[in-house]
Amino acid sequence: VADDFAFELMWIADPAVTSPVIATFSKIEGFREFSERLESLRETEAGFAELRVDEQYRRAGGVAGIQVAGEHGLTIVLGEPYPQILYWFAMPFTTPVPWEAVVWYDGEEGRPFFKDHPVGAGPFQVTHFDKRSRIVLSRNPNWYGALHPEWRAPGAVYPAEGEADDEAHGRLDPRYVGQTLPFLDRIEYRIEKEQIPTFNKFLQGYYDAAGVIHESFDKVIHEGGLSPDMEALGMKLEKAVDPDIYYIGFNMNDPVVGAPAGARGRALRQAMSLAIDVVEYNRVFSNGRGVPAQSPIPPGIFGYEPDYENPYRQTDLVRARALLAEAGYPDGIDPATGKPLRLSFDLGDTSTSGRLRFQFLVDSWGRLGLDVEIAATNYNKFRQKVEEGAYQIFMWGWIADYPDPENFLFLLIGTMAQSNSGGPNTANYDSPEFNERFLAMKDLPNGSERLAIIREIKDILARDRPWIELFHRESYALYHAWMQNVKPAGLSLPAAKYVDLDPALRARLRREWNQPIRWPAWALLAVATVIVVPGVVTFLRERQ
Amino acid sequence: VLAYIVRRTVYGFGVVLGVLLLLFALFFLYADPTEMARRAVGEKAPPEVLEQWIVNHGYDKPSLWNAEDPTDTLLWEHYRRMLTFDFGRSDADDSPIIDRIREGMVPSLAVTAPIFTFGVLIGVAASLFVAYFRETYIDRMGVVLCVLGMSVSILLYIIGGQFVIGKLLRWFPISGFDPSPAVAARFLALPVLVGLVEGIGGSVRFYRTVFIEETSRDYVRTARAKGCGDGRIMAHHVLRNAMIPILTRVLVTIPFLFTGSLLLESFFGVPGLGSMMVDAIHGNDFATLRAMVYIGALLFILAQIVTDVAYTLVDPRVRLE
Numbered sequence: 001v002a003d004d005f006a007f008e009l010m011w012i013a014d015p016a017v018t019s020p021v022i023a024t025f026s027k028i029e030g031f032r033e034f035s036e037r038l039e040s041l042r043e044t045e046a047g048f049a050e051l052r053v054d055e056q057y058r059r060a061g062g063v064a065g066i067q068v069a070g071e072h073g074l075t076i077v078l079g080e081p082y083p084q085i086l087y088w089f090a091m092p093f094t095t096p097v098p099w100e101a102v103v104w105y106d107g108e109e110g111r112p113f114f115k116d117h118p119v120g121a122g123p124f125q126v127t128h129f130d131k132r133s134r135i136v137l138s139r140n141p142n143w144y145g146a147l148h149p150e151w152r153a154p155g156a157v158y159p160a161e162g163e164a165d166d167e168a169h170g171r172l173d174p175r176y177v178g179q180t181l182p183f184l185d186r187i188e189y190r191i192e193k194e195q196i197p198t199f200n201k202f203l204q205g206y207y208d209a210a211g212v213i214h215e216s217f218d219k220v221i222h223e224g225g226l227s228p229d230m231e232a233l234g235m236k237l238e239k240a241v242d243p244d245i246y247y248i249g250f251n252m253n254d255p256v257v258g259a260p261a262g263a264r265g266r267a268l269r270q271a272m273s274l275a276i277d278v279v280e281y282n283r284v285f286s287n288g289r290g291v292p293a294q295s296p297i298p299p300g301i302f303g304y305e306p307d308y309e310n311p312y313r314q315t316d317l318v319r320a321r322a323l324l325a326e327a328g329y330p331d332g333i334d335p336a337t338g339k340p341l342r343l344s345f346d347l348g349d350t351s352t353s354g355r356l357r358f359q360f361l362v363d364s365w366g367r368l369g370l371d372v373e374i375a376a377t378n379y380n381k382f383r384q385k386v387e388e389g390a391y392q393i394f395m396w397g398w399i400a401d402y403p404d405p406e407n408f409l410f411l412l413i414g415t416m417a418q419s420n421s422g423g424p425n426t427a428n429y430d431s432p433e434f435n436e437r438f439l440a441m442k443d444l445p446n447g448s449e450r451l452a453i454i455r456e457i458k459d460i461l462a463r464d465r466p467w468i469e470l471f472h473r474e475s476y477a478l479y480h481a482w483m484q485n486v487k488p489a490g491l492s493l494p495a496a497k498y499v500d501l502d503p504a505l506r507a508r509l510r511r512e513w514n515q516p517i518r519w520p521a522w523a524l525l526a527v528a529t530v531i532v533v534p535g536v537v538t539f540l541r542e543r544q
Numbered sequence: 545v546l547a548y549i550v551r552r553t554v555y556g557f558g559v560v561l562g563v564l565l566l567l568f569a570l571f572f573l574y575a576d577p578t579e580m581a582r583r584a585v586g587e588k589a590p591p592e593v594l595e596q597w598i599v600n601h602g603y604d605k606p607s608l609w610n611a612e613d614p615t616d617t618l619l620w621e622h623y624r625r626m627l628t629f630d631f632g633r634s635d636a637d638d639s640p641i642i643d644r645i646r647e648g649m650v651p652s653l654a655v656t657a658p659i660f661t662f663g664v665l666i667g668v669a670a671s672l673f674v675a676y677f678r679e680t681y682i683d684r685m686g687v688v689l690c691v692l693g694m695s696v697s698i699l700l701y702i703i704g705g706q707f708v709i710g711k712l713l714r715w716f717p718i719s720g721f722d723p724s725p726a727v728a729a730r731f732l733a734l735p736v737l738v739g740l741v742e743g744i745g746g747s748v749r750f751y752r753t754v755f756i757e758e759t760s761r762d763y764v765r766t767a768r769a770k771g772c773g774d775g776r777i778m779a780h781h782v783l784r785n786a787m788i789p790i791l792t793r794v795l796v797t798i799p800f801l802f803t804g805s806l807l808l809e810s811f812f813g814v815p816g817l818g819s820m821m822v823d824a825i826h827g828n829d830f831a832t833l834r835a836m837v838y839i840g841a842l843l844f845i846l847a848q849i850v851t852d853v854a855y856t857l858v859d860p861r862v863r864l865e
Contacts, residue, residue: 018596020589113638131637132823133721133815190720193810193819196703197719200711204718380579422591516714535682 030064234481332369348382
């Protein structure tokens with residue numbers, strides 16, 4: 001097993017694989033060097049590239065920081081402190097992979113690529129994989145939980161305790177507690193392109209679960225809960241706040257809105273932040289779904305405090321106007337030109353729905369007298385503008401890779417600034433005050449010391465306003481009455497093994513809900529006959 | 545005839561080369577490989593991963609001219625691949641394009657072939673019927689219905705059909721596809737019905753015009769004077785003489801049966817070539833798009849040649865020189 005873990009890590013390092021997480025795992029000692037050695041050997045040594053891939057890795061000397069000791073011993077040495085790497089080991093990237101499978105599934109001679117034919121060790125196995133229409137998982141008879149139920153391994157038995165609301169949601173039913181997982185024999189995922197037919201099929205009982213689409217929102221949701229119609233169908237609604245943040249950012253290198261403008265720029269950013277009513281925004285554009293954000297850290301991540309109120313993330317036009325005057329733009333007028341201050345809102349989305357959303361924000365700033373222009377281009381053009389530093393205000397989002405505040409706050413660290421490192425700090429925010437606290441917080445365990453620093457960080461960000469935090473998305477999921485133990489899983493992916501369903505109830509309701517109504521067909525036929533026959537008869541009689 | 549076919553084929557080949565050049569200009573000179581790479585490997589991927597992707601997919605070559613090795617250019621590679629039907633792998637997910645085309649053709653044909661066959665049969669029969677009853681209220685009502693049918697967008701038929709027939713009346717499944725022949729018909733019924741309703745207006749109007757023009761000809765009067773029955777005149781004389789315009793219309797649509805229907809397949813969840821095109825457009829999968837456009841053009845040119853030859857079969861007066 002240890003060998004398979006080591007192989008998987010070396011596979012991430014392999015330049016031919018183009019793994020998106022190569023930079024993250026480069027914190028392992030010798031990771032980059034291995035990658036470079038492998039590449040140069042493939043280019044220079046004759047016949048090397050034709051060797052079996054595990055043999056290539058062995059000859060390239062492996063990664064210095066990954067040491068295998070026997071069947072179950074694996075030591076990983078990091079070149080720098082990075083406690084968050086543990087989270088990366090909970091992601092699919094580091095699933096142990098047998099080299100034999102990688103070598104065999106190479107896309108040649110009719111064999112699929114390994115990525116289209118994954119070989120792993122979970123409670124389910126992929127038995128049908130057509131990523132365009134249908135993916136089927138079946139119970140894996142060789143899973144350790146199935147082979148050794150007597151071990152009572154924690155991941156192989158239904159748990160007896162859970163989170164605060166699990167009991168109330170019926171997720172700790174004594175019929176399930178202590179039972180061997182998984183409960184389902186087969187899971188089918190259907191890939192559909194259009195939302196409306198998909199949702200209608202869910203309503204007919206042909207799908208077990210669904211999200212709530214915009215078009216049917218008012219029909220399905222009533223005052224934050226299920227509508228009476230849906231309740232009558234026995235449906236369950238599960239809501240969850242996603243671990244993400246959507247925000248407006250300022251390019252801090254910009255002479256007007258950024259750091260070079262000093263206190264004036266800061267007051268301008270604060271004023272613009274106070275002008276945006278995100279509750280209204282969510283009401284208009286997402287049926288009221290979404291939690292207004294007060295800091296970059298979303299609910300469920302350490303450091304999020306529901307009571308925290310960012311003094312600049314309330315809607316207060318009076319204060320905003322005062323700040324704008326303080327910034328030297330009374331009523332939004334730029335004294336240099338005598339006209340409203342002109343700013344550019346740079347976006348990588350030219351869709352109609354996007355334009356409506358951006359216009360909402362521009363109108364909010366317009367109420368302060370500012371003249372913000374939407375500069376929407378396609379996404380790649382926008383990326384290019386970002387790379388060249390030719391942007392003023394932008395809008396972006398970030399979804400957590402792992403549940404740690406570091407994964408959000410690093411987006412504002414000076415060393416990650418887009419302008420000097422090409423990193424994800426698109427705001428180019430570089431505050432020594434913030435940087436110092438971020439570095440102190442980064443590697444601390446969750447606790448009062450860490451929380452105290454995070455609170456300081458929040459205050460710094462509230463004041464400096466490199467971002468206007470907008471919202472954390474909220475997702476609604478619907479389940480039919482026959483589904484059991486369903487729970488919005490957030491970042492944790494493997495929740496399917498806990499789910500159960502009642503196939504008899506499903507078959508009965510499906511039948512009840514889908515009795516065809518045939519009389520309109522007969523009626524239509526009758527009407528057509530009544531209209532056409534007299535005409536035919538008259539015509540023929542006249543011809544006679 | 546053989547000489548004509550050879551000549552047309554040579555012309556056709558010239559057109560194919562031209563189409564390929566246009567495709568090259570569209571897909572290689574305009575497309576930005578970095579954007580394609582980002583779509584394929586993900587938003588968070590660092591620049592070196594994007595570069596690696598571009599190298600792996602061969603988009604790093606010079607586009608038109610390479611002094612060291614003239615064959616090592618995008619243009620050369622493009623022509624070589626297309627002309628030898630070596631379409632390579634998809635830009636979006638690395639799957640071999642030719643396999644996907646092969647897999648997608650059956651579901652596409654399962655939808656388009658019945659629409660085509662029933663469309664022609666019903667269209668010809670219905671237009672013979674209204675042409676026979678011309679100038680009566682049946683004919684006028686037929687015209688009104690046809691124009692009405694033609695003026696409504698297919699999107700409305702799809703969504704309306706799914707809502708009324710699938711959801712309210714529950715005659716057929718709303719969408720979906722099953723390759724096993726026993727169940728396939730249930731799933732195909734609604735998309736085929738929608739396709740028929742959408743197409744029937746136009747074809748009835750067209751065939752009706754053709755038939756009415758034929759019925760006013762001298763040979764029809766002669767036939768009638770000889771004592772020929774109405775049924776025999778319509779089915780035997782008029783239909784046969786109207787074959788040329790019918791053939792032109794019918795044969796030219798055949799290539800598009802293979803490439804599928806973008807909207808029908810997307811909305812009804814049919815995993816055919818039409819929905820594959822939609823995926824490719826959304827996913828910046830230019831390799832797949834290029835192959836599909838090329839195949840479409842090729843089939844179209846082929847259909848043109850077949851149509852010309854078919855004229856000689858239905859009308860002995862036509863000679864191909």
